[in-house]
Amino acid sequence: MNEAPTPTLSVRDLRIEFAAAERGATVKAVDGVSFDIFKGETFGLIGESGSGKTTIGRAVVHLVEPTAGVILHDGVDPATLSSREFRAARRAWQIVFQDPNAALNPRSTILTSVMEPLAVAGVGSAEERRVAAVQAMARVGLPDEIGARYPHQLSGGQKQRVVIARTLTMKPELIVCDEVVAALDMSIRGDVLNLFAELQRELGLTYLFITHDLSVVSHISDRIAVAYLGRLVELGPAEAVTEAPIHPYTRALLSAEPAPLPSHMRTGARILLEGEIPSPINPPSGCYFRTRCGHAVDLCVHRAPDWREIARGHWAACHFAEQFRDEETAASAEAGAKHQGG
Amino acid sequence: MSISFAMAGGRQEATRDVTFSVSPGERIGVVGESGCGKTITGLSLLRLLPEDVAHISGRLDFMGVDLATCGQEELRGIRGRRIGMIFQEPMSALDPVFTVGEQIAEGLRAHGNMSRAEARDRALEALRSVGIAAPEKRYHAYPHQLSGGMRQRVMIAGAMVCNPQLLIADEPTTALDVTVQAQILELLRDLSDRGNMALLFITHDLGVVAETCTRMLTMYAGEIVEDADVDAALEHPLHPYTSGLLRALPRLSARRSALPSIPGRVPVLGQMPAGCRFRQRCPFAVDGCERPQALLDAGNGRRVRCWRFGDLALPGVAA
Ligand SMILES: Nc1ncnc2c1ncn2[C@@H]1O[C@H](COP(=O)(O)OP(=O)(O)OP(=O)(O)O)[C@@H](O)[C@H]1O
Ligand SMILES: Nc1ncnc2c1ncn2[C@@H]1O[C@H](COP(=O)(O)OP(=O)(O)O)[C@@H](O)[C@H]1O
Ligand code: SF4
Ligand code: SF4
Ligand SMILES: [Mg+2]
Ligand SMILES: [Mg+2]
Numbered sequence: 001m002n003e004a005p006t007p008t009l010s011v012r013d014l015r016i017e018f019a020a021a022e023r024g025a026t027v028k029a030v031d032g033v034s035f036d037i038f039k040g041e042t043f044g045l046i047g048e049s050g051s052g053k054t055t056i057g058r059a060v061v062h063l064v065e066p067t068a069g070v071i072l073h074d075g076v077d078p079a080t081l082s083s084r085e086f087r088a089a090r091r092a093w094q095i096v097f098q099d100p101n102a103a104l105n106p107r108s109t110i111l112t113s114v115m116e117p118l119a120v121a122g123v124g125s126a127e128e129r130r131v132a133a134v135q136a137m138a139r140v141g142l143p144d145e146i147g148a149r150y151p152h153q154l155s156g157g158q159k160q161r162v163v164i165a166r167t168l169t170m171k172p173e174l175i176v177c178d179e180v181v182a183a184l185d186m187s188i189r190g191d192v193l194n195l196f197a198e199l200q201r202e203l204g205l206t207y208l209f210i211t212h213d214l215s216v217v218s219h220i221s222d223r224i225a226v227a228y229l230g231r232l233v234e235l236g237p238a239e240a241v242t243e244a245p246i247h248p249y250t251r252a253l254l255s256a257e258p259a260p261l262p263s264h265m266r267t268g269a270r271i272l273l274e275g276e277i278p279s280p281i282n283p284p285s286g287c288y289f290r291t292r293c294g295h296a297v298d299l300c301v302h303r304a305p306d307w308r309e310i311a312r313g314h315w316a317a318c319h320f321a322e323q324f325r326d327e328e329t330a331a332s333a334e335a336g337a338k339h340q341g342g
Numbered sequence: 343m344s345i346s347f348a349m350a351g352g353r354q355e356a357t358r359d360v361t362f363s364v365s366p367g368e369r370i371g372v373v374g375e376s377g378c379g380k381t382i383t384g385l386s387l388l389r390l391l392p393e394d395v396a397h398i399s400g401r402l403d404f405m406g407v408d409l410a411t412c413g414q415e416e417l418r419g420i421r422g423r424r425i426g427m428i429f430q431e432p433m434s435a436l437d438p439v440f441t442v443g444e445q446i447a448e449g450l451r452a453h454g455n456m457s458r459a460e461a462r463d464r465a466l467e468a469l470r471s472v473g474i475a476a477p478e479k480r481y482h483a484y485p486h487q488l489s490g491g492m493r494q495r496v497m498i499a500g501a502m503v504c505n506p507q508l509l510i511a512d513e514p515t516t517a518l519d520v521t522v523q524a525q526i527l528e529l530l531r532d533l534s535d536r537g538n539m540a541l542l543f544i545t546h547d548l549g550v551v552a553e554t555c556t557r558m559l560t561m562y563a564g565e566i567v568e569d570a571d572v573d574a575a576l577e578h579p580l581h582p583y584t585s586g587l588l589r590a591l592p593r594l595s596a597r598r599s600a601l602p603s604i605p606g607r608v609p610v611l612g613q614m615p616a617g618c619r620f621r622q623r624c625p626f627a628v629d630g631c632e633r634p635q636a637l638l639d640a641g642n643g644r645r646v647r648c649w650r651f652g653d654l655a656l657p658g659v660a661a
Contacts, residue, residue: 048519190601219592256524258549262573
């Protein structure tokens with residue numbers, strides 16, 4: 001048997017706390033999260049707002065200091081690097097945010113914005129930086145003449161391409177994409193998602209793809225992790241998580257996604273959750289999901305479920321995960337039999 | 343109805359010939375890209391556009407009253423009472439210095455002569471009916487003390503408390519999480535079914551329309567380009583723009599395949615092309631599309647703004 005490759009990114013028991021507005025209180029934005037991402041993979045991270053997705057993404061590119069836990073890049077803990085080594089290494093870990101307007105200076109030309117990170121890092125001569133910027137723009141499908149324009153003269157999709165081009169000048173290996181298409185109109189989301197896929201194929205990029213849009217994440221991801229109140233509740237191959245979800249929260253999330261289908265093609269009863277995501281300042285005891293879970297019993301109040309592998313490569317944290325897995329298997333076997341019989 | 347704005351370069355037409363009707367109990371979804379005129383169409387129905395710059399021409403007939411020309415007095419009797427409105431960002435519509443209960447009760451008292459106690463009871467009942475637990479406690483909460491989903495429910499409670507005959511909802515769930523969105527959509531469907539309330543639901547989310555509405559109006563560059571039953575529009579769109587929007591949905595393409603998109607962008611105000619406004623982006627454009635396009639009757643109560651609709655067999659979601 002081959003030895004497993006070293007993950008591009010390893011996150012181990014990551015915890016991040018912030019001081020809350022209320023005096024003395026702390027927000028556990030990330031509360032013990034572990035996962036690996038392998039080279040060339042797209043790892044989708046979904047969950048409702050406040051579940052800690054952005055904070056995890058920012059920690060991965062070292063924009064926020066973990067309270068506890070480690071983040072390894074190719075097996076190396078950046079904390080062991082000298083500050084010079086760290087500055088050079090971190091160029092390979094980039095993040096792209098939702099709002100391209102916030103990322104671009106309205107008074108700088110597009111070309112200046114694309115060259116900026118290289119200039120800040122002091123890479124190459126002015127001419128070399130210009131050439132690199134123009135190449136990166138070509139790479140994302142922006143013609144040369146756009147370089148002379150200002151952000152307000154571009155469409156949302158074009159601005160997001162500019163931000164991606166700027167990221168590419170750093171020759172990244174890992175890109176955290178935080179809601180990168182959320183601000184774009186549906187007619188052009190496809191364009192930007194296609195661009196990410198194409199860049200991945202050609203440059204071997206690895207993505208941590210953060211979104212609350214289930215249709216987007218299920219379309220582009222190899223594996224998907226589901227976050228709830230700063231913890232992961234499920235992680236597995238994209239097909240398994242979207243088609244045979246184990247955790248009650250994942251099931252509710254998937255069933256809540258409105259399907260753009262005519263009435264006769266719509267299937268499955270909706271699991272309506274009661275209430276809203278509790279405050280991370282004062283999370284529930286035991287299983288964090290228990291206040292909204294239709295399956296909660298006494299045990300869930302008193303004990304947090306273990307994070308464990310339920311099926312090959314498919315992890316979940318629920319006391320009844322094995323039972324839910326077996327039900328899911330039986331249901332799909334039945335559906336398969338029906339299909340064969342009919 | 344057409345809406346135009348006075349702008350630096352002269353008067354610009356933002357919507358043109360927007361004609362539709364909505365019946366009691368009907369739920370119409372208005373879809374289209376950003377800037378195509380959805381919000382201003384909704385606002386115009388209540389004359390909430392800035393009157394100094396915005397000019398509305400045409401008729402807005404609400405049960406025999408022309409909302410475009412009726413007096414302020416008559417308008418006040420209808421606005422918030424017989425026609426309710428909820429907005430995308432509830433924070434901007436709620437007053438930060440009053441508790442949410444007081445705001446709903448005040449709204450009631452402004453419209454009918456009602457005692458303080460009676461208004462309070464009705465407000466509590468309205469909060470309960472939108473699924474707010476412990477309404478007696480929430481009554482005294484200020485808007486900033488509530489979550490986004492809770493604020494949106496308060497807005498809906500405020501709009502519903504007068505039992506409006508028509509509710510205009512502009513992206514009421516866009517800022518919410520899907521599990522909370524599902525609760526709000528269920529609530530709106532239920533209120534419309536039970537109270538026979540008509541709903542004009544503005545959104546860019548076709549899934550939301552499919553689950554909530556009975557009819558779908560597709561807008562493009564200030565015009566209605568298609569009007570059809572939701573199921574018909576989803577399965578057999580007649581306008582190339584509707585079809586393009588449906589095909590761009592990720593859910594429906596095979597995993598990791600390239601997603602179709604609609605190249606180009608919506609023309610901006612003041613630069614509307616003559617003839618079909620979708621022409622530059624339409625894969626089916628031919629000679630003849632440079633002529634102005636009327637909203638044609640396509641049978642079975644459907645309308646479409648494309649003279650080629652009979653020749654094109656366009657893919658919908660099922661294709
Ligand atoms: N007060 C105003 N003055 C001038 N132009 C305006 C004004 N309000 C809106 N417009 C223009 O009218 C057009 C339609 O705007 P509207 O807000 O209705 O779009 P929308 O379809 O609701 O878009 P979105 O999906 O982004 O909410 C846009 O071109 C907009 O810029
Ligand atoms: N700088 C900060 N200070 C205090 N609280 C924060 C800070 N950043 C995030 N939080 C809190 O941490 C939690 C997780 O936030 P975030 O990672 O942004 O969630 P998501 O991206 O999943 O919506 C939220 O409750 C948020 O309010
Ligand atoms: S552990 Fe209990 S409360 Fe948590 S998801 Fe499982 S059944 Fe629900
Ligand atoms: S009129 Fe022509 S350009 Fe316009 S939608 Fe129809 S086919 Fe396309
Ligand atoms: Mg976020
Ligand atoms: Mg709008």
